[in-house]
Amino acid sequence: MRVRAYLESKKNLAGSACGVAGLGLSLAGVAGSYWPVVVAGLYGAGALIAPPDVPVKPDPPDLSEELGVLREDFARLREYLDEVELPPAAGGKLSELLELYGALLDPGWVADVLAGDAESVHVLSRAIRQDLPDCVDAYNRARWWNRLTPGTESPERHLERQLSVLYDEAERLTAALRDADTRRQQTHTTYLEDRGRS
Known part of the structure; x- marks a missing residue:
């Protein structure tokens, strides 16, 4: 070769x-x-x-396809979470988090905006595929150990803190996408005003 x-x-x-x-x-x-x-x-x-041959740069991944796969992973995650018993406070925060993830992944213009930002797709992908399942799994394991050695820090408290961090991250991601759309609108307004003056 x-x-x-x-x-x-x-x-x-x-x-x-x-x-x-x-x-x-x-x-x-x-x-x-x-x-x-x-x-x-x-x-x-x-x-x-002679100039050296430059290898052809690979095409970036199609983020729309990546979001399609991520939707399937999110559906599997929801099935897994439906089988897990969580404390009420954590369950409420988890419901809010899942609702926010679902809104971001819902097919339509929001998902199109998300697909335009590779970093946001990466953050959401990591949260759905790794962070959230790890939080719940660690809680289930720690809860069992906590029964053997009472008096240690509550696994429920850790889970609530972790879910709060993930929710804050998802809110920051949503705000960044909203700001990008706002800047796009402002840029278009400026363009139209400048065009009107010339």
Whole structure:
């Protein structure tokens, strides 16, 4: 594979062209008995001065497709959470968080705005695929251990704090998307006003 890539490279093509020129000089009698050295030297010089082949940059992932997969993962997460027994305070915060995630992922113009921001998609993806399931799983495990060693810090308290942090993160993400839309509207207003003046 590497040999084929080199044979098709700019360096090999430039070197071959110079080598053919050297062969032409040898046939014209300019190089004499040193013709192999001249052909090889011109090939090497051509290969050295040719620009290197630049690998083609991979296309960025299609964030709309990523959101489709994330919706499926979110549906599976909701099924998992429906089977988990949570304390009332944490359950209320979890419901608010899931409602916010659902609104962001709901197909439509909000999801289109979200798909335009790779960092926001990453934050939401990490929260749904990793952070939230880890919070609930850690709570379930810690609750069992807490029964064996009472007096340690309450797993319920940790879960509430974790859910609050995730909710704050989701609110910041929503505010950033809203601000981006607001800036877009302001920019369009400025453009129309400037166009009207000219």
